[in-house]
Amino acid sequence: MAIKSYVGALLLLLSFSSTINAQVFPIGNYGAKADGSDVSQALVSAWKEACASLNPATVQIPAGTFALSEVTLEGPCKNPLEFQLQGTLQAPADPSSFKTDGWIVFQNMDGFTLSGSGTFDGKGQIAWTKNDCHKNTDCRTLPTNLRFNFVSNAIVHDVTTLDSKNFHVTVMGCKNQTFQHFHVSAPADSINTDGIHIGRSTGINILDTDIKTGDDCVSLGDGSEQVTVKGVSCGPGHGISVGSLGKYDNESPVSGVFVTNCTITGADNGVRIKTWPASKPGIASDMHFEDIQMNDVLNPVLIDQGYCPFNQCKAGIPSQVKISKVSFKKIRGTSKSQVAVKLACSQSVPCAEVEIADIDLAYQGPEGPATSECSNVKPLISGIQNPPACAKVVS
Incomplete structure (x- = not known):
């Protein structure tokens, strides 16, 4: 774990050193103004x-509030590039004004830094009222x-993502990317607003x-490998989750997940692994949750x-995702x-090599003291x- 944290800190230092003598391109030089007019063309x-x-x-985006419609910012670039946000970028409030499922897309980059004390304001309030994906499988994303x-060797630090219409951050097809001192903010009743979702990526660090x-503070989809989540404060939300897995054909294995030294407060879940019943075959292994503080967490x-949320599955058919080499240690609260x-x-593919150690969780309620349940596992x-x-033990 210490080695992984050192790698994250080293990436941060490298990102600073790589841009000390950087040439600066302020968007104001391209006509951008903090007057409510769209700055997307200036930014591009x-x-x-x-x-x-x-x-x-x-x-560079200076202090001030700038309106920004959807943009794709892509490489490859000739040299390392930093996106420095000091002000606030605001998305269009009406989700119907979007043609795609991404507000700001960074892609095909190698050697990238996203920094600053600024805020990406997704203006999600209208979108949450229109989100019916929990009951409509044909809903618009x-x-x-x-x-x-497809971003490699990247560091994201100190910026804030606020009130996204959907997930705040997705990391897909990326390698060696670190989030450090990153901030995600949306109300508990915002729908489907996962903090950071990772899929088909390796070497991802979420630190401090x-x-x-x-929704989930951190969610790991298929193909997530060598992921470290350390020093994360989560809540409200649905906790730190691996999955859901098994919904689609040809999902890639999940492996090498390390969640440590985190605090989860007032969330619906703490640390969770979730797979669909009647699922496609899959593998999730080498997942470790250690030194976690739980404060009034539901599960x-x-x-x-x-x-099986909202009965969108065949609940009676067992999952085919094989879970193995899992540990839950030093979990308290x-x-x-x-x-x-x-x-x-x-029942079809029981969990294997599961370890639980040093669990100290208290419950105060009319049913009596805290208890535990196990099925199809011998930890x-x-x-x-x-x-x-x-x-x-539930059969």
């Missing part, structure tokens, strides 16, 4: 020139605030970051291989439900077990 023009620079370059597609949102520790630890594995148990491990 500044980006293109910076991307073509023979020296490291910085695209609403825009994500920040999409990273705070996430307040209406602090959860493996749910019957994940308070649960809002009596079942503080629930390991509900698949290795050690250390403190409060509640007693697998107190109820």
